[in-house]
Amino acid sequence: MSKKSPVKYVSLKDASGRCNVFGVVQFCKQPVKTKGTDYLMTISITDQSLAAGDKLVCLIFHPSLEALPRLTAGDVIRFHRLKIGTFNDKPQGEAKCTLGCSWLVFGADTEQLQSSSKNFSCTDDDRQKKDMTSTCKELQQLDSSFLADVWFYDDHFLTYLDMKPAQFIKLCNLHAAISKDPDTGQPFTNTTVVELVIHRGTSYGRGIVFLSNDSPEVQCLKKRMKEISGPESTDTCIINGSEKIQSCGDEGCNRTTGEIDTNIKQTRPSAAATRGQGEETSENAPRPGCSHWDNAVSQSSPQYASTDQNSKIFNNENTLKMNSLGIDRIHSDRVERKEMENTTLRQGSKRKPMATKSDYEQVVASGLTTQKDSFCRDEQESSEILPDVIVISSGSTDSEKHASLNQSNSMEVVMAEPSLSEYGLLDTCNSQSLESDSNQSLYNESIQSCFSLPSPGDVCMLQTATGHRHINRTSLREILDYRVPYKFRVLAWLVDFYPNTTDVYDFVQELCPRCKILKKIGREDSEQKKRKKDVRVVSSVTSLAECLGGDFGNWNFEVELNDREVKLCSQCSTEEEPVPVELTYVLRMVLTDSSNCFLPVNLWQENATKFFNGIKPEKALEDDKEFQNAICTLQDCVLLHPSKARTDVRPLDCCIFSYSTPFGTNFQLFDTILA
DNA sequence: TTAGGGTTCG
Numbered sequence: 001m002s003k004k005s006p007v008k009y010v011s012l013k014d015a016s017g018r019c020n021v022f023g024v025v026q027f028c029k030q031p032v033k034t035k036g037t038d039y040l041m042t043i044s045i046t047d048q049s050l051a052a053g054d055k056l057v058c059l060i061f062h063p064s065l066e067a068l069p070r071l072t073a074g075d076v077i078r079f080h081r082l083k084i085g086t087f088n089d090k091p092q093g094e095a096k097c098t099l100g101c102s103w104l105v106f107g108a109d110t111e112q113l114q115s116s117s118k119n120f121s122c123t124d125d126d127r128q129k130k131d132m133t134s135t136c137k138e139l140q141q142l143d144s145s146f147l148a149d150v151w152f153y154d155d156h157f158l159t160y161l162d163m164k165p166a167q168f169i170k171l172c173n174l175h176a177a178i179s180k181d182p183d184t185g186q187p188f189t190n191t192t193v194v195e196l197v198i199h200r201g202t203s204y205g206r207g208i209v210f211l212s213n214d215s216p217e218v219q220c221l222k223k224r225m226k227e228i229s230g231p232e233s234t235d236t237c238i239i240n241g242s243e244k245i246q247s248c249g250d251e252g253c254n255r256t257t258g259e260i261d262t263n264i265k266q267t268r269p270s271a272a273a274t275r276g277q278g279e280e281t282s283e284n285a286p287r288p289g290c291s292h293w294d295n296a297v298s299q300s301s302p303q304y305a306s307t308d309q310n311s312k313i314f315n316n317e318n319t320l321k322m323n324s325l326g327i328d329r330i331h332s333d334r335v336e337r338k339e340m341e342n343t344t345l346r347q348g349s350k351r352k353p354m355a356t357k358s359d360y361e362q363v364v365a366s367g368l369t370t371q372k373d374s375f376c377r378d379e380q381e382s383s384e385i386l387p388d389v390i391v392i393s394s395g396s397t398d399s400e401k402h403a404s405l406n407q408s409n410s411m412e413v414v415m416a417e418p419s420l421s422e423y424g425l426l427d428t429c430n431s432q433s434l435e436s437d438s439n440q441s442l443y444n445e446s447i448q449s450c451f452s453l454p455s456p457g458d459v460c461m462l463q464t465a466t467g468h469r470h471i472n473r474t475s476l477r478e479i480l481d482y483r484v485p486y487k488f489r490v491l492a493w494l495v496d497f498y499p500n501t502t503d504v505y506d507f508v509q510e511l512c513p514r515c516k517i518l519k520k521i522g523r524e525d526s527e528q529k530k531r532k533k534d535v536r537v538v539s540s541v542t543s544l545a546e547c548l549g550g551d552f553g554n555w556n557f558e559v560e561l562n563d564r565e566v567k568l569c570s571q572c573s574t575e576e577e578p579v580p581v582e583l584t585y586v587l588r589m590v591l592t593d594s595s596n597c598f599l600p601v602n603l604w605q606e607n608a609t610k611f612f613n614g615i616k617p618e619k620a621l622e623d624d625k626e627f628q629n630a631i632c633t634l635q636d637c638v639l640l641h642p643s644k645a646r647t648d649v650r651p652l653d654c655c656i657f658s659y660s661t662p663f664g665t666n667f668q669l670f671d672t673i674l675a
Numbered sequence: 676t677t678a679g680g681g682t683t684c685g
Contacts, residue, residue, distance in 0.1 A: 027680060036677030044680060059679060087679055094679095153685065175683060199683040206683080 007080065007121075011049035012056045015091065020080050023047050026055050028071040038096075039065045045077060045093075058082065058093035060103065067097075067116070074108035109220055150174065152208070154200035159208045168218045173206035175199055179470045188470065195470065468655055468671060477595035479667075485659040487670075491651050492591035493639040495598060499587065502631050504624040508617040510581040511604070512569035518586060583617040584608060589669070591652070592639065601656055601667045611674050630674050 009020045023045025031041040039062055044055035058079070062068050071077070080102045083094040095101045097116055104122070105114040113122065150171065152160045163169065175197045178187045198206060211218050471489040479488050499506040510519045572579040585608035591599045609616055612630045620627035637650060654672035658665050 029680080032678085034677035038677060040678060042679065055680080057680065059677095061677070092679070151685085153683095173683085177684070180684095195684095197684075199685080201683080204682060 012045065012047045013049035015056060015082070015084050015093070018081050018083055020078070021045075021047075021056075021082055021093075022076060022078050023056065023058075025071050025073055025075045025077055027073065031065055031068050033065075034061075038063050039068055041068045041071075043071060043077070056091060056093055057087075058095055060095040062097060062116075069103060069105045069114050069116070071105060072108065076106040076108070078104040078106070080104075109223065149196065151195065151197045153198065155202075156198045156200070156206075156208055162210075163208075168211040168213065168215075168221065170209040170211055170217065171196075171198060172209060173198070173204045471655075475595035476591060476593045476597035476599045479599065479656065479658065480597060482658070484665050485657060487655060487657040489653070489655050490591070490593065491653055492593040492599070493651050494634070494637040495590040495592050495639055497587055497589040497634060497638070502628060502635075504617075504620045504627050507585050507587055507627075508583055508621055509586045510567065511584045511586075512572055512579060512581045514569060514572040514579045517569065517571065518584075519581070521583075583621070585612065585617055585620075591654075593651075599656075599667060601669050603669045607668060607670045607672075611669060611672055613673060613675075633674050 007020050009022060010016075012021055012023055015021050024047060025043055026046050027044040029042040031039045034040050041060040041062075042057065043060065044057050046055045050056070060068060069077070079093065079095055081100045083096070083099060083101065085092050085094055095103055102116045102120065104116075104120055107114070113120075176194055177197070179195045180187050198208065468489050473491050474482075474488040476490060476492060479486075479490070482488075501507075505521065505523050508521065510521055511517070567581045569579045569581050582605075584604045586602075586604045587608065588600055588602050591601055603611055612620070612627065615626050615630065637652060652672065655670050656667050657670055658667050660666075
């Protein structure tokens with residue numbers, strides 16, 4: 001009797017005609033009764049030969065429902081004599097016992113095999129199974145080495161609010177896609193970011209399901225996690241693949257709430273993206289699921305996500321409150337990267353002296369138009385705060401900076417960390433009520449809550465940074481320590497803003513784009529201009545000189561340009577080149593976050609217009625209805641208002657860039673919209 | 676024969 005030749009298997013990539021294959025079950029649909037004689041089960045399988053996400057769809061037919069395999073994702077299935085056809089120009093497997101096809105299932109969680117026939121061989125298949133399951137495991141390990149953010153939209157956000165730390169959930173129809181640059185529509189070139197999204201609605205079974213700890217799915221998941229993590233899994237958890245933190249034992253954890261571990265090791269680039277490399281153990285640090293996890297991760301030093309070409313990272317933010325993983329900052333390509341000469345800001349907040357109460361009041365009150373002279377200090381005072389900062393846009397040339405200096409168009413920026421009591425006096429408009437006993441407890445509560453991590457409900461932001469969702473957030477404290485210039489994304493609360501009025505004329509000023517002179521405009525001036533009839537009509541800026549002929553005596557001459565009044569800068573305009581001034585919003589905000597820092601940020605020109613939902617200052621002056629709505633929204637975001645419960649105030653998801661000036665570092669908001 | 680992992684895109 002001749003020995004049976006071994007069964008030859010082909011990879012799924014090479015599967016064609018009738019062949020024998022192994023595959024890891026990726027998806028399986030419940031069997032359905034066809035209009036014909038059979039039941040149909042649709043599955044997709046994959047193996048190492050296929051790229052991530054690729055699969056072979058297989059249809060398993062059988063007249064008996066019970067005779068179909070019971071599959072779950074992760075099982076390994078072996079097909080003999082699988083017929084490979086095509087459907088929609090894609091290969092498709094067809095398994096019909098009537099055509100001689102047979103299948104054998106190796107369950108991921110059971111040693112018991114399922115087979116379409118009573119007589120089946122398994123000797124060689126065992127090795128194949130081993131290979132397959134190890135491949136499957138490898139894939140699982142790859143995925144498990146990251147903590148990933150998940151974005152919940154619309155109705156799913158309400159479900160998200162009910163989530164509790166350490167709760168097991170099932171995300172149905174989670175959409176994974178490579179994030180694309182909203183400007184170009186193309187994937188980011190420096191860093192490939194996968195975003196995980198539960199889109200709105202419930203089509204395709206989309207949703208979040210809460211699982212009980214003793215449910216079979218959770219038991220299975222725990223078992224898999226244990227397998228993947230190895231024998232250490234009982235007392236360690238993997239953070240970003242580079243850190244292992246000793247468990248606090250969850251239920252048996254003896255750490256007290258609020259106890260903060262600051263020893264979590266900071267890992268510089270590449271390590272964060274290198275799985276299983278350079279593990280660091282932090283004694284006593286909690287693990288996810290423990291009530292102390294949030295505090296611990298919020299206070300830990302950041303890791304830096306790899307920005308190597310083609311490296312793959314998952315975005316980590318506050319969505320699941322595990323934002324310890326990485327800071328991936330946007331490098332400013334508009335501003336030359338250089339170290340700041342004046343290192344006051346970068347010396348770290350601990351080395352900076354506290355600001356005084358009056359300092360801080362003036363930070364808020366000074367505004368962008370504060371003249372240098374009006375806020376000068378003697379030498380002793382100056383040594384305790386940062387020097388004056390002149391407002392220069394990042395695109396300014398040296399000569400422009402010089403011109404700006406000569407115009408004394410300076411402003412005051414104080415980078416400070418006031419104590420709580422000092423902080424309490426920030427709200428100058430409500431100083432009386434702040435001092436009252438009835439409001440004190442609420443006020444103190446607000447103070448305390450602003451130094452803790454946001455609760456899930458709080459991370460729903462009314463304001464959102466646009467187009468930079470893939471950028472991990474940075475704390476304000478870290479911003480102060482980082483080199484200049486740089487861009488950051490932050491989650492912060494609005495402490496106050498200036499001007500603290502609702503009058504659009506307080507927000508809009510004339511700005512010369514050349515010398516950066518800002519000039520307030522009065523309501524009366526504006527109305528007078530409207531009535532002014534003695535204007536000349538020209539068609540473009542370049543034709544202004546021509547229009548004006550030899551009359552250069554008054555460069556503040558106002559002309560009408562495309563039905564709009566134009567005013568020329570008297571300092572910068574020349575015969576050859578008139579420089580019209582432009583209208584801009586000018587405002588300043590003071591932000592704070594859980595890192596216990598306060599950061600004044602400025603806003604003007606296009607960034608300010610964008611912030612106000614694209615309402616141009618010209619339009620706001622004409623009809624300020626929309627602008628008033630925006631200001632109301634802004635007022636609603638002010639953190640420290642005694643009349644507000646903490647939950648009323650939403651943080652701002654905003655983008656900030658830093659830049660050097662001759663006197664220090666300044667910050668501006670960009671790509672942030674007041675929603 | 677039957678029916679057929681594809682869609683959401685903030």
